Amino acid sequence: MLRGLRRQSPALPIACVALFVALGGSVFAASKIDGRSIRTASLPGDRLVPGSVPGNRLRPGDLPGNRLVPGSVTGTQVDAESLAEVPSARRAETARTAATALNAENAENAERLNGHDAGCRVETRAFAGACWQVGHSKTARTAPDAAVICAAQGGELPGALELAAFAQQAGITLAVGDEWSGDLTNFSGLDKYGVATVSASSQIALAVSTDTRKFRCVLPLVG
Numbered sequence: 150m151l152r153g154l155r156r157q158s159p160a161l162p163i164a165c166v167a168l169f170v171a172l173g174g175s176v177f178a179a180s181k182i183d184g185r186s187i188r189t190a191s192l193p194g195d196r197l198v199p200g201s202v203p204g205n206r207l208r209p210g211d212l213p214g215n216r217l218v219p220g221s222v223t224g225t226q227v228d229a230e231s232l233a234e235v236p237s238a239r240r241a242e243t244a245r246t247a248a249t250a251l252n253a254e255n256a257e258n259a260e261r262l263n264g265h266d267a268g269c270r271v272e273t274r275a276f277a278g279a280c281w282q283v284g285h286s287k288t289a290r291t292a293p294d295a296a297v298i299c300a301a302q303g304g305e306l307p308g309a310l311e312l313a314a315f316a317q318q319a320g321i322t323l324a325v326g327d328e329w330s331g332d333l334t335n336f337s338g339l340d341k342y343g344v345a346t347v348s349a350s351s352q353i354a355l356a357v358s359t360d361t362r363k364f365r366c367v368l369p370l371v372g
Contacts, residue, residue: 273368276315281307282365285324289361292344295329299366306331307367309345309353316351323349324363327356 269280290298292306299305307315309330316323327346334343334355343355346362356362 268371269368270371274318274321275370276318277311278370279304280368280370281315282368283321285328285363285365287363289326289363290329291361292329292356292358295362295364296331299364302366302368304366304368306364308332309347311367312347312365313351313353316347316349323347323351325349327354327362329356329362329364333358 269275272283273280274283275281286295286298296306306329309332312323312328312330315321327348330345330347330353332345334345336342336357340358342358344358346354346356348354
């Protein structure tokens with residue numbers, strides 16, 4: 150019978166021992182290796198199971214922004230004080246400040262117009278709910294021409310009584326030889342009419358519309 154048994158090769162016991170060691174080593178590793186046994190940077194991020202590392206285990210700066218999935222961080226999770234000023238917001242604030250400065254430079258005697266702040270540009274003065282030019286025109290024009298010039302600026306010639314009252318304001322001097330107003334008095338004939346004029350002493354008179362006088366315009370308030 151012994152002759153019928155084949156002699157076992159020495160390789161078989163060795164293989165069995167190696168298998169036992171390998172199996173025993175896996176069990177040992179599974180029971181003995183934990184997070185403290187892993188060296189820093191020895192485990193790449195793509196080997197981690199999603200959700201296996203909580204956020205409180207990350208140090209500030211450990212996770213760069215380009216590793217975040219779009220939409221994974223919402224506005225409620227961001228500290229607003231940690232954000233720098235948005236460039237467009239900075240430009241908007243600069244523009245608002247510049248506009249405020251420009252309005253302050255170009256407007257005076259601010260008033261309310263339909264509930265909004267309004268004022269007058271330089272070289273004009275707020276009076277009777279409008280902006281009156283402080284100085285009169287440099288050249289004398291006919292009444293129709295003067296009216297056209299004022300209309301081109303978005304304004305009109307002042308009324309005679311209002312112009313007489315404006316002449317009483319401090320620092321206001323009407324032109325020598327009267328100024329045109331916007332008040333008309335009919336004469337006989339087509340286009341033959343008189344226009345009320347106001348003198349530097351606030352006296353009201355009449356002149357033919359084709360005569361020439363200096364004038365000033367009354368402009369609307371600007372917001």
